[in-house]
Amino acid sequence: MNTPKLKNRWLIAASAVGIHISIGSVYAYSVMTNPVKEIFDVEGSVIKWAFKIAILLLGLSAALLGRWVEKVGPKISGTTAGILYGIGILGSGLAVEIESLTLFYLFYGVIGGIGLGIGYITPVSTLVKWFPDKRGLATGMAIMGFGFAALIFGPAMAKLFEIVGVSNAFYILGVIYMILILTSSRYIERPPEGYLPAGFKEGEGKIIEEDISNITANEALKSTRFYYIWIMMFINIACGIAIISAASPMMQEKLNYSPMEAAAIVGFIGVFNGLGRIIWSSLSDYLGRANTFIIFFAFQILAFYFLPKIGVESIFLIVLFTVITMYGGGFATLPAFLGDLFGTKQLGAIHGMVLAAWALAGVIGPTVYDMVKEQTGSLDTTLVIFAGLFIIALIVSIMMKISITKYKGLKVQKLSAVA
Known part of the structure; x- marks a missing residue:
């Protein structure tokens, strides 16, 4: 019986970055505030409510769906995050096109926000298992992607608004985010039970300090x-x-x-x-x-x-x-x-x-x-x-x-x- 080939843990980390750099685009929200408020003809503070709802739902969905993410594994939860966040952005484009502020809140804030929460926690526990020797470095790489996303997607967003218009920009971005998250989710998976990196297996010399506890x-x-x-x-x-x-x-x-x-x-x-x-x-x-x-x-x-x-x-x-x-x-x-x-x-x-x-x-x-x-x-x-x-x-x-x-x-x- 052939043992399945072990995946490259650094490519797992790269997949985690792919997920986080997509959902981290939420930090570029300020770029879309002015173009969107002009279409809806409201104050910027009204448009910012979609962002506040998204961040609120990020925290709540991460708290409430964490057990589900752990149960189904990173492939399924990552795919779910990609679909929800992608639909959230695509739906925002539709809301802008038909000028429905309620739909904008629903798609960007609620649906996109739930996708954010699931996507945020999906790769992290998996990375900790793949990198028992470098936990801080591994999780830092993924979450750095979330922090840096605005620097990448902010200028891209502004350019797209200028070239193709606001609703079309949302459609393009929604497709990009969905493809990036779904592609990354296809590679990411948990390591085999009892996995240890090279050099840390019994008799190889290096030792990983035991966790304080291993509890539910x-x-x-x-x-x-x-x-x-x-x-x-x-x-x-x-x-x-x-x-x-x-x-x-x-x-x-x-x-x-x-x-x-x-x-x-x-x-x-x-x-x-x-x-x-x-x-x-x-x-x-x-x-x-x-x-x-x-x-x-x-x-x-x-x-x-x-x-x-x-x-x-x-x-x-x-x-x-x-x-x-x-x-x-x-x-x-x-x-x-x-x-x-x-x-x-x-x-x-x-x-x-x-x-x-x-x-x-x-x-x-x-x-x-x-x-x-x-x-x-x-x-x-x-x-x-x-x-x-x-x-x-x-x-x-x-x-x-x-x-x-x-x-x-x-x-x-x-x-x-x-x-």
Whole structure:
């Protein structure tokens, strides 16, 4: 009986990038806001609701469908994501053509949003299983694709709107996304049971550190470590999204930038968001996941406190861009961290449940920023409040580190007692 040929794990990673770079085009939404609002003859804020619904559905569908994704496997869930996201974009073109705002919300926000959520978690748990030795690097590559997608599809979108019109641009993009996701999903699959990369098999010398536990999603929900990481992600996302959404007016206020100059810097935010995903997640393979998050929060306490007080342009931008790398880095380091904490048994489901923090933080972060800024009129006060939130995140991350150390110690004691 012939043993099926083992797939190339780096091509599996490339397939994961293919899925994430397609669904990550949602981050280029601002490019379509003006052309679409002119067709519907409404304010930009009305059109932005489709994006808000999509991100909300991303978080909710990832949380609710994570178990299903784990059950059916990446090929089926990836195919489903490709069909849903493709239909969402194609349907948006139809909604624009017949000028139905309700249909636009339905296709882009609801159907596209569910495709986003399924597509986001589909490749991640698979990659963690293929790369037990380089979890951070592998998940960082895929999620970097999500962060960089706007740089690729943003200009392409703008050009298509100009050349073929808005509705036709949606049709073309919908077909491109669907083909890219469906093609990538055909190659991606789980590794065989007990898979270890070359050099790590018994007798070959290299050893992979055992996960802290290997438990189900229901069991993870009973663990304090699940709630620690949920709080850590919620604060990192809420504060990061707030600073991203306010970056342009903040630079105009603090550095006296013109709107055009500020807009150019906002473009660089996308670059550092993407770079942070691969750099920090790769570093976490060496620094340790818990230590990486402790670095994130310790730095951002100081960054958010001092940022409004910095008048030197170069230092202001260095601090701002570093914060953005940590925002992106949190997303990319998360799946590897969850694998370390809870194993790979139901990693997709657990990852989905933690991503509910994204749905909530995406609404709460910018809202808190706007409310405090409006009531106090002070950027300093607003960012000091976020610095305070990072103090909470730092304390929780240290508690996580202590919890992991204690758990590992107990494990060693139990093994010694058995021996």
